[in-house]
Amino acid sequence: MHPRVNLRGQVWRAVIIAMKFEIDHSQDSFTIEAASEINEPGPGNNLSEAETLEAETLTDAVSPLTEAASSLAVELLWQPEPQIVLDEPPARTGNFRAHKNFHSAFLAHDRDVLVYLPPGYDAGAGQHYPVLYLHDGQNLFDPATAFIPGQDWHFHQTAEALIAAEAIEPLIIVGIYNTGTHRIDEYTPVKDTLSKIGGQADRYGRMLVEELKPLIDAEYRTLPNTANTGLGGSSLGGLVTLYLGLKYPHVFGKLAVISPAIWWGRRIILRYVHALRTKPELRIWLDMGTHEGGNTLRDAALLRDALIARGFKLEDDLKYLEVAGAHHSEQDWAQRVAPILSYLFPR
Numbered sequence: 001m002h003p004r005v006n007l008r009g010q011v012w013r014a015v016i017i018a019m020k021f022e023i024d025h026s027q028d029s030f031t032i033e034a035a036s037e038i039n040e041p042g043p044g045n046n047l048s049e050a051e052t053l054e055a056e057t058l059t060d061a062v063s064p065l066t067e068a069a070s071s072l073a074v075e076l077l078w079q080p081e082p083q084i085v086l087d088e089p090p091a092r093t094g095n096f097r098a099h100k101n102f103h104s105a106f107l108a109h110d111r112d113v114l115v116y117l118p119p120g121y122d123a124g125a126g127q128h129y130p131v132l133y134l135h136d137g138q139n140l141f142d143p144a145t146a147f148i149p150g151q152d153w154h155f156h157q158t159a160e161a162l163i164a165a166e167a168i169e170p171l172i173i174v175g176i177y178n179t180g181t182h183r184i185d186e187y188t189p190v191k192d193t194l195s196k197i198g199g200q201a202d203r204y205g206r207m208l209v210e211e212l213k214p215l216i217d218a219e220y221r222t223l224p225n226t227a228n229t230g231l232g233g234s235s236l237g238g239l240v241t242l243y244l245g246l247k248y249p250h251v252f253g254k255l256a257v258i259s260p261a262i263w264w265g266r267r268i269i270l271r272y273v274h275a276l277r278t279k280p281e282l283r284i285w286l287d288m289g290t291h292e293g294g295n296t297l298r299d300a301a302l303l304r305d306a307l308i309a310r311g312f313k314l315e316d317d318l319k320y321l322e323v324a325g326a327h328h329s330e331q332d333w334a335q336r337v338a339p340i341l342s343y344l345f346p347r
Helices: 007-018 049-062 065-077 155-164 180-186 201-219 236-247 266-275 295-309 330-336 339-346
Strands: 021-024 028-030 095-102 111-117 131-132 172-176 227-233 254-256 281-288 319-321
Touching: 095 201, 095 266, 111 155, 131 254, 131 330, 155 172, 155 254, 155 339, 172 201, 180 201, 201 236, 227 236, 227 339, 236 254, 254 339, 266 295, 281 295, 281 339, 295 319
Parallel strands: 131 172, 131 227, 227 254, 254 281, 281 319
Antiparallel strands: 021 028, 095 111, 111 172
């Protein structure tokens, strides 16, 4: 059953489609790449004339922005929950444990944490498992809680297929829900000079390292050492993954840096990498889609080269992938789950 979408949900979807932009760096502006898709035929995508006009008005409002501001606008657009109602919300399958309203002494807002347990966990009392912590947890497992309902990453289904094929080792996956409009604050290492938001990644990191990981290690049969602990995320989640991975290499030994928002803070993550005095013992997956817009591919290549300059070796402890035709979207990230898990947690 296709989702039934009301006016506000349609408008936000149209804006998101229209904001697949390509930045013209030399003129500090960007052009709209996909505005013509707003009225593209398809399930749940039939905007009225009034809705289309509202979407175009919102798009026009952000079109004069600079590169950093336009990228920030896209991140901001993803914060409000679209008013979407599913006719028949699909049920989440798999072995999960929910930790509702997880509270942190370091952050102002509580969040849900969803823990996926691999096949055989309940029966195998003596076995311990590696753990992968992932940001934006509502998008990982459940099509009903995904930002766009029906477009989750199918993370646990992919993991179970790989486990059954003995392609990866069984693992525990911890989905850490974001906190909506506070997501940008928590996922960024410095405050954005333009918008004056962000800069709480250090507090978010303390929540992960000092509060959440100890809870997970206490309540579940984990392999708690660095070599068996991973961290991952996309976009700003990819940025905070690398930032915290560099800050806590004694905690997180495996990183999934997916379509990272390298542009944040005038590409400050590049400066952090260049400033490394010694190479941390990390295994890093780094990727970017070829259709994510602007200077994203150039930035990803710069990050790759910076890591190599600090001693990382391609196809050894650094996997770099430019994904042909991939956009900055949940659907495209879902397609990369299998190779990411195969690289970080091989059998």
